[in-house]
Amino acid sequence: MDLPLLWFVLIAVLWTGYLALEGFDFGVGMLLRTFARDEKERRVLLRTIGPVWDGNEVWLLTAGGATFAAFPEWYATMFSGFYLPLLLILVALIVRVCALEWRAKINDPVWRDRWDWALTFGSWLPSVLWGVAFANLVQGMEIELVDGTHQLTGGFLSLLTPFTLLGGLVTLGLFLTHGTIFVALKTAGPIHVRAARLAHRLSIGSGIVALVWVLWAQALHSTTVLTLLPAAVAALSLIGVIAATRRGREGWAFALHTAGIVGAVAFIFTTMFPNVMPSSIDPAFSLSIAGAAATGPTLTVMSIVALVFVPVVLGYQGWTYWVFRKRVWVSDIVGDEGLHPTEERVEAASGPSAGRG
Template sequence: MELHDVWFVLIAVLWTGYFFLEGFDFGVGVLTRLLARDRAERRVLINTIGPVWDGNEVWLLTAGGATFAAFPDWYATLFSGFYLPLLLVLVCLIVRGVAFEYRAKRPEETWQTNWERAIFWCSLLPAFLWGVAFGNIVHGVAIDADKEYVGGLLDLLNPYALLGGLTTLALFTFHGAVFTALKTVGDIRVRARALAVRLGVATVALAVVFLGWTRLDRGGLASLIALAVAALALLAAVRAIAAVREGWSFALSGVTIVATVATLFLALYPNVMPSTLDPDWSLTVANASSSHYTLTIMTWLAALATPLVLLYQGWTYWVFRKRIGTQHIAVDAHQQEPEPSRP
């Protein structure tokens, strides 16, 4: 296996890690409006991901940086051709991070409500847009002989890509509902389980159509096996959450995300961005990669740094592993009743 093939696999792993981890906190962000009934329950949901959401985004930064270094032509074509959707994702991630930090800085209800709405929309839009982006990457876009995207914004909003967006949105929201059931206690946990079952049924329908379309469009035996694993794991995850086996359901929904990303990358290989204008103009792992020397240096650096990052992030999840509920939410200072004046 050549180093450019190794780095194609590593980038697939990085995107898998990002969607597995950021997927559930996107889902939790969406649930702040779908599941939570009041501000206390929204605070519970936000607190379940509060210690980890920013660490989850490191996987996106690493995936983008690795793509830039290992496949500069892929990076250039992708980020120039998909400029507006990716800019919208970036803006959403910035606003979302600010919303987490600033929501409780002032006591006014309007202030907090607006930031909570920002968390909802800035979780929903990226969850949808990442599916649209990867749908276009796998399906192919208009790339000319100079490795430049020559299509327009509306070309990216084709039925296959939009279905991909709906699939990732549903899958991440289901993943977030299962995570909520795993991390909470009380009534919100019960309602999260019930909602996860309903979301799971909708996700199964969308995922089967999208992955089946992907398999018919391109891909071989390996992508077919990954597709089957994704479908079976998703069905098992829905069954597990219905049986109140939240840990198993979360693990299986994670397997679904891993297998889904594997299906897309296996269907894509050896291309990294197929051209719909001429197959000979497609970007591949060979013609879009950096030099062998660059890939060698990157491999050594990745081998040294990756175990440390995994250990630190694993430790973070271990420290914040306990369940929480509304009884663990302290009353804000501005909500506390004043002490009676003494005579």
């Protein structure tokens, strides 16, 4: 068995899981300030992703860990070349986690408003930067061999081209649409109706942008006709989303939009093949799957571990989605959440150190 190729495919699957699941989390976060009309609606949006968002992020950790273990040179070259974008993504994700965890701790409008803006920032920025990063893997980067190692020599600005910036708009549009469809799927009442209408409009715009980018990539950066298959899957799925949202079939729309993201990721990885990081300077400098792979024993052990534990993780995450499958109504939001600031001060004043003197 060709273990490097197997792990190349498995890493593509892990990225697919992350972008498809975390994608709607980002979309909901982007809707928080612009779509929700009041505090109850904002709490409804957050409740739709509340039970699942942290599990969705595990896919990113697993994809990064698998790349580090299976393709150490790919990991080193990518993380050094993408240092600033990945740092910005990491900061945004940390801010986003803090917002999701701390927003409900204190019942104060100013406190909640600040964390709402933090969650918005932590959702919009990664949505753009992930697209820029993957578009660079398709376009190729200014990679050279320096002292026997692959290094990005073009600098940060070489990552920003019209093609890669359009890639950022693609992921931004797809995630925003994905999140809106998810809100329509998970809510009921007036907020559901508004989300369904918005999802239809967004599906048209994001689908057009994605189609333009895929055609551009196929024309200039693809070296095989095999990439036409995942491109067709993505295109047909996104067209199906437009029809499904028009008819109010948000379940079908979400499934088809997920299939569109799967097709898009498959298109990216088949375009890269047989490399993991193509060089735009000279194909001889490209980092190939075989050249970046770890040793055979390492990949064998990883394959055994993955065979045992991946089904367990998938089963648990599937069970979580099943348990929390019910729709959320605005009427479900009752009472306030978090302590009032005055209660916080009273608790602090009456704490263990209050009587010391």
